[in-house]
Amino acid sequence: METNTDQIPQFIQTLAARKLGLKRYKTRICQLNLGLICNQACKHCHLSAGPGRTELMDRETMAAVLDRIGKSEIEIVDITGGAPELNPHLPWLMDQVAGLGKQMMLRCNLSALYELKTDEVKERLETHKTTVVASFPSLNLSQTDAQRGGGTHDLSIKALKMLNDMGYGQEGSGLALDLVSNPSGAFMPAAQDAAEKRFGKVLYERFGIVFNHLFTFANMPLGRFEIWLRKTGNYHSYLSTLHKGFNPCTVEGLMCRNLISVSWDGYLYDCDFNLAAGLAMGNTPLHISEVRDFSFEGRDIAAADHCYACTAGAGFT
Amino acid sequence: MDTYYSPQDLPKFEEIGKDAPELAKSFFDYYGQVFSEGELTEREKALIALAVAQTIQCPYCIDAYTRACLEKGSNLAEMTEALHVATAIRGGASLVHGVQMRNIAEKMSL
Numbered sequence: 001m002e003t004n005t006d007q008i009p010q011f012i013q014t015l016a017a018r019k020l021g022l023k024r025y026k027t028r029i030c031q032l033n034l035g036l037i038c039n040q041a042c043k044h045c046h047l048s049a050g051p052g053r054t055e056l057m058d059r060e061t062m063a064a065v066l067d068r069i070g071k072s073e074i075e076i077v078d079i080t081g082g083a084p085e086l087n088p089h090l091p092w093l094m095d096q097v098a099g100l101g102k103q104m105m106l107r108c109n110l111s112a113l114y115e116l117k118t119d120e121v122k123e124r125l126e127t128h129k130t131t132v133v134a135s136f137p138s139l140n141l142s143q144t145d146a147q148r149g150g151g152t153h154d155l156s157i158k159a160l161k162m163l164n165d166m167g168y169g170q171e172g173s174g175l176a177l178d179l180v181s182n183p184s185g186a187f188m189p190a191a192q193d194a195a196e197k198r199f200g201k202v203l204y205e206r207f208g209i210v211f212n213h214l215f216t217f218a219n220m221p222l223g224r225f226e227i228w229l230r231k232t233g234n235y236h237s238y239l240s241t242l243h244k245g246f247n248p249c250t251v252e253g254l255m256c257r258n259l260i261s262v263s264w265d266g267y268l269y270d271c272d273f274n275l276a277a278g279l280a281m282g283n284t285p286l287h288i289s290e291v292r293d294f295s296f297e298g299r300d301i302a303a304a305d306h307c308y309a310c311t312a313g314a315g316f317t
Numbered sequence: 318m319d320t321y322y323s324p325q326d327l328p329k330f331e332e333i334g335k336d337a338p339e340l341a342k343s344f345f346d347y348y349g350q351v352f353s354e355g356e357l358t359e360r361e362k363a364l365i366a367l368a369v370a371q372t373i374q375c376p377y378c379i380d381a382y383t384r385a386c387l388e389k390g391s392n393l394a395e396m397t398e399a400l401h402v403a404t405a406i407r408g409g410a411s412l413v414h415g416v417q418m419r420n421i422a423e424k425m426s427l
């Protein structure tokens with residue numbers, strides 16, 4: 001039962017009260033969501049991705065996105081999911097992105113890369129110098145497995161060792177390995193600098209694992225995580241925590257300023273979280289086939305209360 | 318049901334400064350400095366605070382520092398070990414007074 005009765009203003013009211021606007025800048029990052037199918041069903045997933053999902057981006061949609069990338073000033077292509085490794089067109093997509101000369105990053109749950117048949121993906125990770133952004137919530141096995149499923153902590157360690165053996169995270173290799181840590185519950189993440197130091201020390205001392213950077217992000221009150229929050233009576237107090245942590249200094253550098261998110265079926269969103277919330281760019285569904293490129297500078301960014309997660313504490317950039 | 322303790326009272330802690338505001342300000346300034354990163358990290362300090370909270374059995378502090386430990390990157394395994402440190406010291410404090418007991422008994426006994 002919820003006992004927290006704090007009044008929480010709407011996110012857009014909080015921005016207005018502080019005279020803060022939220023408009024798009026030049027689009028520099030194109031994030032493709034390759035689908036909601038995933039080999040894991042993490043409890044904090046804002047997309048409710050999992051093994052039972054069937055949504056997958058097809059090659060035609062990928063080709064349309066690549067065409068618009070070619071006509072825009074996109075610098076980085078960010079590939080996410082679900083588990084993007086489960087999309088059979090991923091190797092082809094990686095080759096095309098590399099052919100456009102764009103920087104590429106692959107968001108990875110580690111277990112898919114390690115356990116599934118991903119040799120074609122792994123080859124291209126090295127060849128195209130793709131940055132791997134891997135989820136690694138906690139140094140503690142119980143917290144990791146509680147969030148991501150039994151056995152995932154140990155699998156993640158094996159996967160990180162495999163990536164290190166490929167050259168990832170090693171000085172001078174040009175293969176960047178970044179970790180992302182989300183809290184295993186309805187609480188704020190640890191301070192990023194302190195967490196990066198601690199993870200760096202412990203992972204190296206215990207397992208000989210190295211990485212480049214660690215980012216700590218708050219959990220989004222959407223998808224499977226929202227269901228859990230409401231079921232356990234944590235929703236209101238969690239949203240209250242996010243609201244109380246509102247940091248106006250984060251608003252300028254929010255990722256939605258210069259990122260465009262494309263869903264598996266080709267619809268455009270200001271970010272992956274708006275995709276999860278079904279909050280279309282401009283509040284009106286817009287499909288990739290209706291746009292010539294990704295020039296949206298000056299447009300208002302669609303926002304709702306889940307945006308408090310990106311503006312709490314150090315924010316989400 | 319009426320109860321002496323209510324979770325809703327914890328956020329009202331700073332209202333204590335509505336009277337004797339200078340003393341409250343001094344306390345909260347000191348408090349903030351104590352828990353800032355120093356030779357010990359914020360995480361280590363939160364674990365110590367949790368252990369002390371359980372020793373003095375303050376429900377407000379147990380609530381606040383359970384959350385703080387998690388938010389500083391700790392976990393139930395570490396927090397439970399800290400609880401056992403508190404238990405060992407508290408129990409040990411009783412046990413070591415047994416030395417005094419033994420001294421007195423030995424003086425009086427044949």
